[in-house]
Amino acid sequence: MKYQAILAFTAIGMAAAGPLPQRVKAREVPQEHSHNIFLDLVRTSLNLNNPKKIQDPVFGLLGNAAAAAGAGAVTNLDCLQQETADQAFTNAKAAGDIPGMAGALLYRAIERNTGKVGLASVLCTETAVNPEIAALSQHQDPASTNAASINKGIALTLAKQLAAIGADPLLALESGTFAPGDLNDATAKGNTCDTADDEPGCILSQNLLVLDASEAEISSAVAGITPTKFTGTLGGPAPPVESSTGSRPFSVNGNTFVNIGAAIQRSCDIQHNACANAANSGALAGGVGQCETQQSACVAANTAAKTKRAVDFGTCGSPTILFEAGLDGRNTEAFIAEDQTSYNHGSALNIAVIAGFICQRLDDSCKAAADVVASCTSASAAAVATTQxxxxxxxxxxxLGVGSGAGVAATTTAAAAVATAAASTTASSVVMTITQCA
Known part of the structure; x- marks a missing residue:
């Protein structure tokens, strides 16, 4: 019965997670890959929104010295495992993703590596945002003091949290660890395994797991618990479009784009996929069709709002470039700045001339924000590389997040442009948050 639960959970989890990312192999210490199935689920959920830039869930299972390399903005390394699980649970909960939530709970409960057989890992003293995560701590080295009773208590608490979200409480048994090692083992390896590409994890596939409790004890612990039906928010918010560098100045979850429209589409696609997972799991009413409606609304709303992206052109107006015929008496189409008050330069057949002038003007006389000047440089390079x-x-x-323009006759003054910018934003960051469109 227990192993049937493993296989069912693995199938559900992988369907929700999609293709597995490449594993982190920067450091190999015993057993960090023993429960790969849980790391995979957490990795997928964490990537939906990772504000602290935690590099990978594997780092939360390492000792502090090794964990520091992938901790991102987390400073209390004793709490990296908890913070990783907490953010992953938050993301999965917003998406109504029960396998994702279960994966975060199970990941939080697995043993963290220490440098000696019998040495217990330090507990996190901070309180997690999610009470489901806050209720848990990691398994301890099976050779450490009172490990059997401590780990049994962790498994029973985990079973309760799993039951409360509608997951199979017997999965709590899969968070267990190995048989106790020899306290005199100078290698510090003990009875472990660490196969990076083993699915669902070598402790399971090699039958090395020692159960903390019986199935009857798990059933007794969860008796009377009524699962909460998580409705989520139609897949949670779409991830933000952020500024990037080089000729692809927009990024969404680390993927870069030349065009802000493509970045918006990617952000809304991520939200749609999370929504579909929630709908297919039965956690959301309305079915996948509701997700299609949401995606269309997300793209439309944010495309219309993209000119309200928080930018600071200093004392100058919008740097929109037009491509029109009849400019300066030409008999062919040419490029020109729409706002001739701020960027008073004649037309040119190559956009490099106009774009370069605009960027120079933003940097000197306009006194635009440094990140806007950098974006202008990227925009110029991308435009030059495009068909003229x-x-x-x-x-x-x-x-640059500006409109396509309505002709030179519609040129606005610098004062009007500044007033418009002030009305739409008070920030100077080039981070645009995608609006949740339910």
Whole structure:
């Protein structure tokens, strides 16, 4: 019965997680890959929104010296495992993703590596945001003092939390650890395994798991618990579009884009996928069709709002570039800055001339924000690399988050542009948060 639960959970978890990311192999210490199935689920949930830039859940299972390399903004390394689980649970809960939530709970409870057989790992003294995560601590080295009773208590508490979210409480038994090692083992390895590419994890596939409790004890512990039906928020919020560097100045969860429209589409796609997972798990009412409606609304709303991205052009107006015929008496289409008050330069057949002038003006006389100047440089490079027609103007304008323009006759003054910018934003960051469209 127990191993049937493992296989069912693995199938559900992998369907929700999608393709597995490449594993982190920066450091190999015994047993960090013993429960790979839980790391995979946490990795997928964490990647939906990772504000502290934790590199991978594997680092939360290492000793502090090794964990520091992948801790991101987490400073209390004794709590890295908890913080990783907490953020993953938050993301999975927002998506109504029960396998994702279960994975975060199970990950929080597995043993963290120490440097000696019989040495217990330090407990985190901070309180997790999610009470389900806060209720848990990690398993301890099976050769440490009172490990059997401590680990049994952890498994029973975990079973209760799993039951409360609607997951199989017997899965708590899979968070267990190995048989006690020899206290005189100078290698500090003990009875462990650490196979990076083993699914669902070598402790399970090699039958090395020692059960902390019986199935009857698990059933007794969860008796009377009514599962909470998590409705989520239609997959949770779409991840933000952030500023990047180089010729691809927008990023979403580490993926970079030249065009802000493509970045918005990617962000809304991520939200849609999370919504679909929630709907398919039965955690959301309305079915997948509700997710399709949400995705369309997400793209439409944020495309319309993209010119309200928090930018600071200093004392100058919008740096929109036009591509039109009849400019300066030309008999062919050419490029020109829409706002001739702020960027008073004649037309040119190559966008490099106009874009370069705009970027120089933003940097000197306009006194624009440094990140905006950097974005302008990226926009110029991307536009120059594009076919010299309307497409080049569109690339430049999209990267800077400005409109396509309505002709030179509609030129706005610098004062009007500054007033418009002030009304739409008070920040100077180039981070745009995608609006949740339920």
């Amino acid at each position: 027609n309307q497409a080049a103007a569109d690339v430049f304008n999209s990267i």
